Amino acid sequence: MTQQGVRWTAEQVLALAPDDASRKAGSKLGAAGPWSEAGSSGGGTVWGLCKGSGSKPYRTVVDVADAAGPAYKCSCPSRKFPCKHALGLLLLWASGDGAVPAGTEPDWVEQWTEGRRSRTARKAAAAPGAPAGTADPEAARRRAERRAERIAAGATELEQRLADLLRGGLAGAEQGGYAPWEETAARMVDAQAPGLAARVRELAAIPSSGPGWPVRLLEECALLHLLDQGWLRRERLPEDLAATVRSRVGLPGSADGPAVRDRWLVLAQYDTGDDRLTTRRIWLHGTGTGRTALVLSYGAAGRAPEMALPVGLVLDAELSAHPGSGQVRASLGERFAAPEPTRERPPGVTTARAAARYGEALRDDPWLESVPVTLTEVIPVPEGDSWQLADAGAGQALPLTPVARARPGLWRLVALSGGAPVTVFGECGHRGFTPLTAWPRDEGAAVTLC
Template sequence: MHDDQIAAMAPDAASLTAARKLALPKLWPNLGTHSRALWGECQGSGANPYRVQVDLETLAFRCSCPSRKLPCKHTLALMLLLANQADQVPVAELPDWVAEWLAQRARTAERRQVSAEAAPIAASAAPEPPPSRTPTAREQRVAAGMLELDRWLEDRVRTGLAGLQEGALGLFAPFASRMVDAQAPGVARRLREAALLPGSGVGWEGRLLDQLSLLHLLARAYAHLDDLPPDLQADVRTTIGFTQSQEELLAGQGIFDQWLVLGRRIEDEERLRVQRTWLWGMTEQRPALVLSFSVAEKPFDQSLVPGSFFAGELVFYPGSVPQRALVRTREELVPEPGPLPGWSINAAIGIYAAALAQQPWLERHLLIIGPCRLACAEDRWYLCDADDQTLPLSRTSTQIWQLLALTGGHPFTIVGEWDGGMLLPLSVQCEGGFFCL
């Protein structure tokens, strides 16, 4: 492969420019090639180097960095190294992590081949159009509700937001009940939460307008649901309140990894209690969110203990930014997990922004930031990273003194839920080990 061919693969000019700066052998302490693959490890902003691997036969690639660009700058840099400085890339045996990836790709290709051979092929027959589907009774009610929501939102904007400072609850609550009748509970919940914003302090007008805009986008998206990509369709339906059968989901393909249970949070949502348990896949370097629900004080599933470490397969719910998952198999591991990746605040917020661009109704996102330290200004606690960037911690967080005691003023890596404005700490990794808060 030549330099110009690699340049043509770059998703944008900035990625190619960054890749050329990284295409230096000294930045790749572990580098090698084989008749089938090219691989390397490049030190990034996290504690662990990014692992990059390229299948030279099919020109497929994978990198453990958080970038959503394909190929990322690390992949481009590795290929540029081989193209321009082949003598600096030693021929070697495949490391285990590359061999395992290639084997997995081979198994996937074999399954696809078997499926293709088993499928009946009608050579001369014209393809039949997909059968038309009659909307269910619920879908019809939701469609009518979304049309009504869009008109209601137009009225709110037309009459202005200033008058809502004192009468929001009386105006929003009846319409939220109307959304319950339309079988759109997710919309009803967002309306009730939006009704509390006029009393939330300076800048409430902008925050309220943001939420109303997202509801408007949701109503319009549902009106054109069939025109959206499948993952975005799933996002729209989930945000409105449609659910998916767990049995149907578990029949799909899962992801096997070594999972660290990062922490859990329990919150009350009217008559429902919700437990959020966050996990981190150590190999795939991705988060997973396991939700549990409780009604009438029934106990939650407590099998995923914060701080535990297990090997298992998770199945993710469909969506543009898959994070909610179900545990299909699990086997506890004795070895301690390795260090978590740590991103700077700017990099972590960049990952969140990329996720939000794909899924605009995303309410929470997992951030892992480090190394960082605690800072206090005007009775407010913040995270401060090595670049002196800051990120506000949740005002309701009760873990500040626990964090101070565990870290002793030394740098640490923190895991937390980010809601777009504040970080709610879940766990911390420091010199003393990994601790759930």
């Protein structure tokens, strides 16, 4: 990354885009036409001037060698992160056709890089001297107890509402519309149980959602009942399962596992969001430990989270696990070098083994939607009006989820395969398999599907 000859691929650059519109707009700016005075330094900085609609070109600079992930600065008014100009500049740099030659940083770039280094140094210097133990542990304990009581009251009320629903018949859920569910979700928010509120809102989308919706509603009600009971009887649970219940009802948890240093391969990155929050999910695989971990990053509604790690890079860093049985979430700790491109791939399993792995994970976390799995030697094939991933020559297959079938990434996967086996990383759950990244059978680079 810090060497002039080491560049990303176009696929890795486009994986940074906050949305499809930015991806398309950035692709149009990935040619030399609108750019002038572009250059790059041995320290990993790329810069250029991009012609816009105004009289002055936009100044764009990207630090691709930052250990925390790429950092961007552009004089355009866009609130997207990164903007289309940063994406276009990185695409131009990734092409390696000489349009972004090696050079000396101009003054405006040097000022930006020096400012960032100074701020980073001040933060690092302040961290060791930060006051420790200033919080009142007794006050914190009382706050935790009060919140636990509110959640217990909310869970008890939710149990009564579920009982009323079943007593009146599921047909009433279809007739009542969304309002009763939203009112119940609001009550769970008041009880400081955002996890319960989120699951209630998910229930609201099931009635009239297509054939078999009563069965799906009953299944989800049963899982919500199980979570309620888990919270109300958490003192009787094993500690790991109790930690999982706390996480599922929405109590925040910090990474308390030992820091594990490894070379972490970036398997996938994608965003989900609502009108309050954007959540970025980054899947990592330890090339030495063989562990797969999930790192979450958050941004305000409509804003992409700052952390971005392009698929196909590998970073030397420490990860600390969050509590809970079967949990894969971890927090990214110290990073010892900037992310760099790699041709490494995670080891894969068959479709049968992937389904079994999900079943095993449910024993530790009954509310688990899916598990991360890499499938090896699979072929995307149509099945009626749907698609599935079939083992090459084994006769077994996993259906794709409705979410996967609706994404344009499905056709990138089909085109990449061309009828030949490929390696696919994704999430395997009770609704099927959602592919996120794929590799061709040869030594080709990773292709993002989300």
